[in-house]
Amino acid sequence: MTSGGRIEITGLTKRFGSFVAVDDLTFTVEPGRITGFLGPNGAGKTTTLRMLLGLVSPTSGSATIDGTAYQDLADPLGTVGAALEATNFHPGRSGRDHLRVLATAAGIPIARVDEMLEMTGIPAFARRRAGTYSLGMRQRLALAAALLGDPGVLILDEPANGLDPEGIHWLRGFLRHLSTDQHKTILVSSHLLQEVEQTVDDVVIIANGVLVKQGAMADMRGGGGAVVRTPDPARLSEALAGRGLTATPGSDGELVVGTEDLRLVGEAAHEAGLPVWQLSRKAADLEELFLELTSGTNRNLGPGPTEGVA
Known part of the structure; x- marks a missing residue:
C-alpha cells in the first residue's frame, strides 16, 4: 500500500x-483527502x-507531486495513477488483456491484474472485449488501470460519467476507502457539484481558467442561516428585528433567519413568549452557490483551441 x-x-x-485556458492557478491537494476539482x-x-501529468507544457507556473514534476518522478506509475479518458484501450482486446499489457509494460506482477478487476467490480466482464463495455464499465476499467501500480x-477526470446510481454509490x-484507509491523495474533476458533494472533503472551483473558490466542503455548506418554526411567525419576526436580525418566510410556514447563532433566535422567541417547534441551521444551497460562483467569470480573450480544453 502506497x-x-x-x-x-x-x-x-x-x-x-x-x-x-488556465490563468495563474494555485491550489494544493493534501494526502488522505478527496479534493473535488470543479x-x-x-x-x-x-x-x-x-499539465500536472506532463501531457501539456504550461506557459508558466508549476505542477508537482511532493515537489517533483511528473516527468521527473522515479516511479511514475507507482506514484500517480490517472484516468483522464475511458476510451484509451483496444476495443477488440478483453479487459483483462488490456490490464495485462499495461502491467507487463510497467513491470507490474500479473497477479495485480486480477486483484484490480476484483477490486473495481468487473471480474465477470474480464474476458469480454472492452469495445462491448458500457460507459460505466469502461470507467471501472480505467480506474483499475490507474490503480495497477x-x-x-489518484487523478480522475469525470469518473462518475456513465455510472448508474448503484455505480455512483460504489464509487x-x-x-x-482509498483516502481514509490507505491515505491516498485523490483529485476528482467534475462539472457537477451535486455529483461529488457527498464524496469530497475539499473543493477547488474554477471558471474560465480562473480560481474562484477553494476550501473544505464543510465550509461550503455553511452560511445558510437558521430555520425556526413557531405558531406566530409574524410576532417572532418582530422580536428578531428588535435584535437586528432579518427573518423571511419560508415555503412551508417556517422563518429563515440571517444568522447561524441558534442561541440568538432561541432567546428572541423566549422573550416574546413563543414556543419553538423547530430550530436548526439551514444548509446552503450548494448548487445555487456553485452556479453563482462560476457564472460571472469571463476573462478569456480570442478564439479557443480546437481541442484539449475542458
Missing part, C-alpha cells in the same frame, strides 16, 4: 495563442490535469 503525496499547483498558466465544461480542468496519488465508498 500513501499519498501532496499535489501543488503554483501560478499555473496555459495559453493557446490569445486564448487563456467547474463548468470548458473551465480548464482537463488542461490543468494534463498501487499509486499514492463514493471506494474512493473513501
Whole structure:
C-alpha cells in the first residue's frame, strides 16, 4: 500500500495563442483527502490535469507531486495513477488483456491484474472485449488501470460519467476507502457539484481558467442561516428585528433567519413568549452557490483551441 503525496499547483498558466485556458492557478491537494476539482465544461480542468501529468507544457507556473514534476518522478506509475479518458484501450482486446499489457509494460506482477478487476467490480466482464463495455464499465476499467501500480496519488477526470446510481454509490465508498484507509491523495474533476458533494472533503472551483473558490466542503455548506418554526411567525419576526436580525418566510410556514447563532433566535422567541417547534441551521444551497460562483467569470480573450480544453 502506497500513501499519498501532496499535489501543488503554483501560478499555473496555459495559453493557446490569445486564448487563456488556465490563468495563474494555485491550489494544493493534501494526502488522505478527496479534493473535488470543479467547474463548468470548458473551465480548464482537463488542461490543468494534463499539465500536472506532463501531457501539456504550461506557459508558466508549476505542477508537482511532493515537489517533483511528473516527468521527473522515479516511479511514475507507482506514484500517480490517472484516468483522464475511458476510451484509451483496444476495443477488440478483453479487459483483462488490456490490464495485462499495461502491467507487463510497467513491470507490474500479473497477479495485480486480477486483484484490480476484483477490486473495481468487473471480474465477470474480464474476458469480454472492452469495445462491448458500457460507459460505466469502461470507467471501472480505467480506474483499475490507474490503480495497477498501487499509486499514492489518484487523478480522475469525470469518473462518475456513465455510472448508474448503484455505480455512483460504489464509487463514493471506494474512493473513501482509498483516502481514509490507505491515505491516498485523490483529485476528482467534475462539472457537477451535486455529483461529488457527498464524496469530497475539499473543493477547488474554477471558471474560465480562473480560481474562484477553494476550501473544505464543510465550509461550503455553511452560511445558510437558521430555520425556526413557531405558531406566530409574524410576532417572532418582530422580536428578531428588535435584535437586528432579518427573518423571511419560508415555503412551508417556517422563518429563515440571517444568522447561524441558534442561541440568538432561541432567546428572541423566549422573550416574546413563543414556543419553538423547530430550530436548526439551514444548509446552503450548494448548487445555487456553485452556479453563482462560476457564472460571472469571463476573462478569456480570442478564439479557443480546437481541442484539449475542458
